[in-house]
Amino acid sequence: MSKALGSIQPQFTTANYLAFFVGLFLFAAPGIILGQCPPDLWFDSQAEVDAFPATYPGCKNMTGPVLVLGADIVNLDSLRQLRTIGGKLQIESPNLVDISGLSGLTRVDGFLHIGGTALPNLHGLENLKSTGSSFTVANNALLLTTTHFDSLQNSGFSVSGSPLLQDWGAFPSLKTGKVIHLNNPVSQISTLEGVFPRLETAEYLFLENIAQLESLTGLDNLNRVEAISIKNTGIANLTGLAKLKNISNYFYLYENQELVNLTGAPVLDTVQNLQIVRNPKFSGLQGLESVKLVAQLTISENENLITLADSALIPDVIIGLEIDQNPALTSLRGLEKLSIQNGGIAIDKNDTLLTLEGLSNIQHPYTVSITGNPQLRDLAGLHKLETVTSLILENNDALTDLSGLESLRLARQLRVNDHLRLKNLHGLENLESFLTGVLYVLRNDSLVSLEGLGEMLGMQSILIKENPQLSTCSTLPICNALALNAFPTIENNQSGCLTPAEILATCQFSFNSLGGQVLLDPECDGIFGSQDRYLPYQMLRTTDGRPFACTDANGRYQRFLAGNQQYNFRADAIPGFSPQPDSISISTNDTLKVFNGQDFSLCPDSMFHNWRVSISPVGLPRPGFENRYIIQYQNRSAQSGNAAVILDFLDDVHQDFLTITSANGGTMIGPNQIQWNLSNFPIFSTTSKFEVRVKLDPATPLGVLLQPRVRILPAQNVNDIDWSDNEMTLPQTVVGSFDPNDKWVDREQLSYPVAQEGEWLRYLIRFQNTGTAAAQIVELQDTLTSELDFTTFQPLVASHRYKLSFSENGILNWRFENINLPDSSSNEPQSHGFVQFRIRSFPGLNAGDSIRNRAGIYFDFNPVVLTNYAITRVMELVPAPTAQPTVPLQLRILPNPFSDRFWIEIPGIEAHSNQTMTLEVSDLTGRMVLRRHVTGNRFMLERDKLPAGMLLFWLRDASGMMLACARGVAR
Structure with missing residues (x-):
């Protein structure tokens, strides 16, 4: 039996009722759903602004950016419901005259920018409490006033390009400022009073x-700021900064036409970088009496600065001092307490400077440059200068000698160029070593002699050119430098200094000559035979242990000797x-002699066996990449013999992650054993x-240890007299990026x-040469610490032929001349090099002591590249190694992958920890793309700072030890 459609009765259930009421809700209140905020807002017209309340009636808190760009937009009245904006707020509508519709806005998390509008004021922002990275008001031609930002507590403020502006507004609640930038060239505003009455930090x-602007009054509560720049104002001093104590970055005072001195900041004690430039009435540093630290001080182009004698006594400049182009400055008195350690001094182009008095406390700077001071009479102000890496003396036309430098003992580079009246180098008599450096003497019109130049042990390069009167070059230091094969360019001087050969010929008739070879002589017969070898890079020392000479690549040594001296020396034993x-x-006496044939033969004490082996990495192990190792070996026995070289890997990295791809003729004798x-x-x-290539699987965990071990085993029943160099293990941390210039020590603990x-x-x-062209010269300079016994130094192996030299106080130099080391972009495998050496620590080190040692690397004449410190610490007891090293924590990246801002969380770190850590981000090629200091256990980063693709994240503590790591993908 069938039913009519109209007779069908609905069957109501709980689900039916729920669906009915949801439909009724949607029909009756579409605005509630439609009012949810969109991901971003982009207003191109007034109509779009006016439609906002109806389109999004419930939208109060935007999570994304808001842009107001339409040319016909004149007001923002319809945006009154907005309370917060999670992204940026950018307002650039040229006909906009009213923003009072933003009166409900309390927070902008991104930057706030108002530019190119027709606004006469900024009324409507009175309730704004905070902004993100910046708040800029730029190029609003009709702006007369800003507003009273009564609620703003955490923000910056930048205003510029508003020629009609009559006041800056007021920020009565702002205590913590970000970037505050007031710039208005045509403004008549003369005060800051009432603008930032509570500002404490910025x-x-x-x-x-x-x-x-006549005064800084109005900044009375400011006590700490990262950086200050005051440029082209009318201030006469720093009055208004009565509570300012710390400037952690720079303080620039540029082109202030009325600035006289720095009074007005009575409690200021730290300024990292103080620059006082082009202030025509500036007369001195008065006002800095309380300053305890200035890292960099620059005083430049202040045309009426006559003296610093009445200035505050700056107690310590730890990085650098630069005083240049002050045309009326006559002396440096007032700087007597300056103590520059490892920094630089530049005194350049001061037309009336007569003396360097005031620099009397300078002893160990990194560089000293005295150039272009035409009336400077002497260098007496540097009478305490003892060591310097680079000393540059140029264009000081009144100098006749270098008197004043009598305390100088050590230098790496000396340039004496372009002097009009300089006649000799007297003043450098006590120079002991050039730290394997460079001597330049160029274009000195009156120079006749190099007399006065002290010892140049370690000199590597000499450039003496275009000194038209120079005829006396055969001084003992120059003679010994040439005898030790320093690489000279000597030309276009007077007869006597025309060529190295001419100078050496004169040396032969001016000084006693000493020469010989060091021979390995297994037969002990003193005759060179088929088993004999001349020993390269063998050190000779005085009998009290001081370095005396070093053989070249052919085992020969030579030096010249002064008269009336006694020399006692020996060859190092092996x-x-x-x-x-x-x-x-x-x-020696008054009669010149030639002491040739002063040879040493090294004879075996018995018919013993002694083998040596080492392994050196070319790069650090990275997942998915091939790593190279160089294994070097030598038979240092009294006779030829048989041995086996074995390479294996300890099992910290699982064997499944490791593949030996090239073994240079070796035989596999087990899993990853050759x-x-x-x-x-x-x-x-x-x-x-031998060269071995090893590839790590891309899934190899970061932070674990890869430990290649190489051994050399003499034939059966043969005893080696020194087993200490028959085995070497090279622990390496698997990394995602690395510095190719580094230093490593095999014992981190004793x-x-x-x-x-x-x-x-x-x-x-x-x-590694990471430049853009092949390097012709590479130099390694290593200053050994006082805990290492220089007399036990033994060079081991190296990647290329080199010349080794040294100074008496433990400074080693390896020079690779004509190495032609390719740059990494054109030939990465051949762009690497290395040296190995061993040395004993002095006895008597105590628990808690450490041996810190690093090296400087010079590619051609580029600035030094400093390695990390290789550190060995003395412990009460060295703990036994565990089977597995500690694996770093895993960072959490949220979200991952990420396309905009993202969060990094660190497990195991307290949320409010004050521990300073370093976050490093690199791509898969090892290129560092971001490095910043962080604290706490959670922080945010912006995607726009990072390239797309797979990235490696590292977190390190203050000592450089890795705490945590992760991989992330940037879209």
């Missing part, structure tokens, strides 16, 4: 191009060999090597009992 404070004779004594057999291998042949006796330490210095 990131940046810029007051620029406000010529009518394990199992003793020098014959034990030492050589040379006495053996090379050496048969009847000759003694002391040039160190031989137990107290071992340290009390002294212990061998093996060091590796790696370098």
Whole structure:
């Protein structure tokens, strides 16, 4: 039986009722749903602004940006419901005259920018409490006033390009400022009073191009700021900064026409970088009496500055001092307490400067540049200068000699160029070493002699050119530098200084000459035979242990000797060999002599065996990449013999992650184990090597240890007299990025009992040319610390031929001349190099002591590249190594992948920890793309600072140890 449609009765259930009421809600109140905020707002017309309340009636808190750009927009009255904006607020409508519709707005998390409008004021922002990175008001041609920002507590404020502006407005609640930048060239505003009455700290404070501003009064509560720039104002001093104590970055005072001195900041104690430039009435540093630290001080182009004698006594400039182009300055008196350690001094182009008095406390700066001071009479103000890396003296026309530098003992580079009246180099008599450096003497019109130049042990390069009167170059320091094969360019001088050969010929008739070779002599017969070898880079020392000479690549040494002296020296012994004779004594008198054939033979103490092996990395291990190792070995026995070289890997990195891709002729004897057999291998042949290539799987965890171990085992039943160099393990942390110029030590810890006796330490210095062209010269300079016994130094292996030199106080230099090291972009595998050496620690080190050592690397004549510190610490007891190293924590990246801002969370770190950490981000090629200091356990980053693709995130503590890591993907 069928039913009519109209007779069908509905069957109501709970689900039916719920669906009915949801439909009724949607029909009756569409605005509630439609009122949810969109991800962003972009207003191109007044109609779109006016439609906002109806389109989004419930939208109060935007999560994304808001842009007001339409040309016909004249007001924002319809935006009164907006309370917060999670992104930026950008207002650039040229006909906009009223923003009072923003009166409900309390927070903008991104930047706030109002530019190119027709606004006469900023009424409507009175309830704004905070902004994000910046608040800028720029190029609003009709702006007369801003407003009273009564609620603003955390924000910056920047205003510029508003020629009709009559006041800055008021910020009565602002205590913590971000970037505050007031710049208005045509403004008549003359005061800051009432503008920032409660401002205590700011990131940046810029007051620029406000010529009518007469005082800083109004900043009375400001006590700390990262940086200040005051440029082209009318201030006469710093009155108004009565509570300012710390400027953590820079303080620039530029082109202030009325600035006389720096009074008005009585409690200021720290300024990192103080620059006082082009202030025509500036007369001195009065006002800085309370300052305890200035990292960099620049006083430049202040045309009426006559003296610093009445200035405050700056107690410590730790980085640099620059005083240049002050045309009326006559002296530097007033700077007597300056103490520059490892920084630079530049005194340049001061037309009337007569003396350097005032620099009497300068002892160990990094660089000193005295150039272009035409009336400077002497260098007496530098009478305490003892060491310097680079000393540049140029264009000081009144100098006749270098008197005043009598305390200078050590220098790496000396330039004496372009002097009109300089006649000699007297003043440098006490110079002991050039730290394997460079001497330039160029274009000195009156220079006739190099007399006065002290010892140049370690000199590597000499450039003496275009000195038209220079005829006396054969001084003892120059002669010894040439004898030690310093690389000279000597030309276009007077006869006597035309060529190196001419100078050396004169040296032969001016000084006693000493020369010889160091020979490995297994037969002990003193005759060079088929088994004999000349020993390169063998050190000779005085009998009291001071360095005396070093053999070249062919085992030869030479030097010149002064008259009426006694010289006692010996060749270093090597394990199992003793020098014959034990030492050589040379006495000189008034009669010149040639002491050639002063040879040493190293004879075996017995028919012993002694093998040596080492392994050096070329790069650090990275997941998915191939890593190279160089294995070098040598038979240092008294006879030829057989041995096996074995490479294996300790099991910190699982074998499944490791693949040996190239073994250079070796035989696989087990999982990731290689053996090379050496048969009847000759003694002391040039160190031989194997190259091994290893690839890590892309899934290899970051932070674990890869530990290649190499051993050299003599044939059965053969005892090695020194097993300490028969095995080497090279612990390496698997990383995502690395610095190719570094230093490594094989012992990071010594137990107290071992340290009390002294212990061998093996060091590796790696370098890579990351420039844009091949490097012709590479120099490594290593200043050994006082805990290392320089007399035990032994060079081991290196990637290229080199020349080794040294100074008496433990400064080593390896010079790779004509190395032609390719740049990494054109030939990455061949762009690397390294040296290894070993040295013993002095006995008597105590628990808590540490041996910190690093090296400087010079590519051609570019600035030094400093390595990390290789540190060995003395412990009460060294803990036994665990089977597995501690694996770093895993960072959390939210979201991941990310396309805009994202969060990083650090497990295991307290939320309010004050520990300063460093976050490093690199791409998969190892290129560092971001580095910043962070605190706490959660912080936010912006995607726009990072390239797209897979990225590696590292978190390190203050010592550089890795705390946590992660991988993230930027879209």
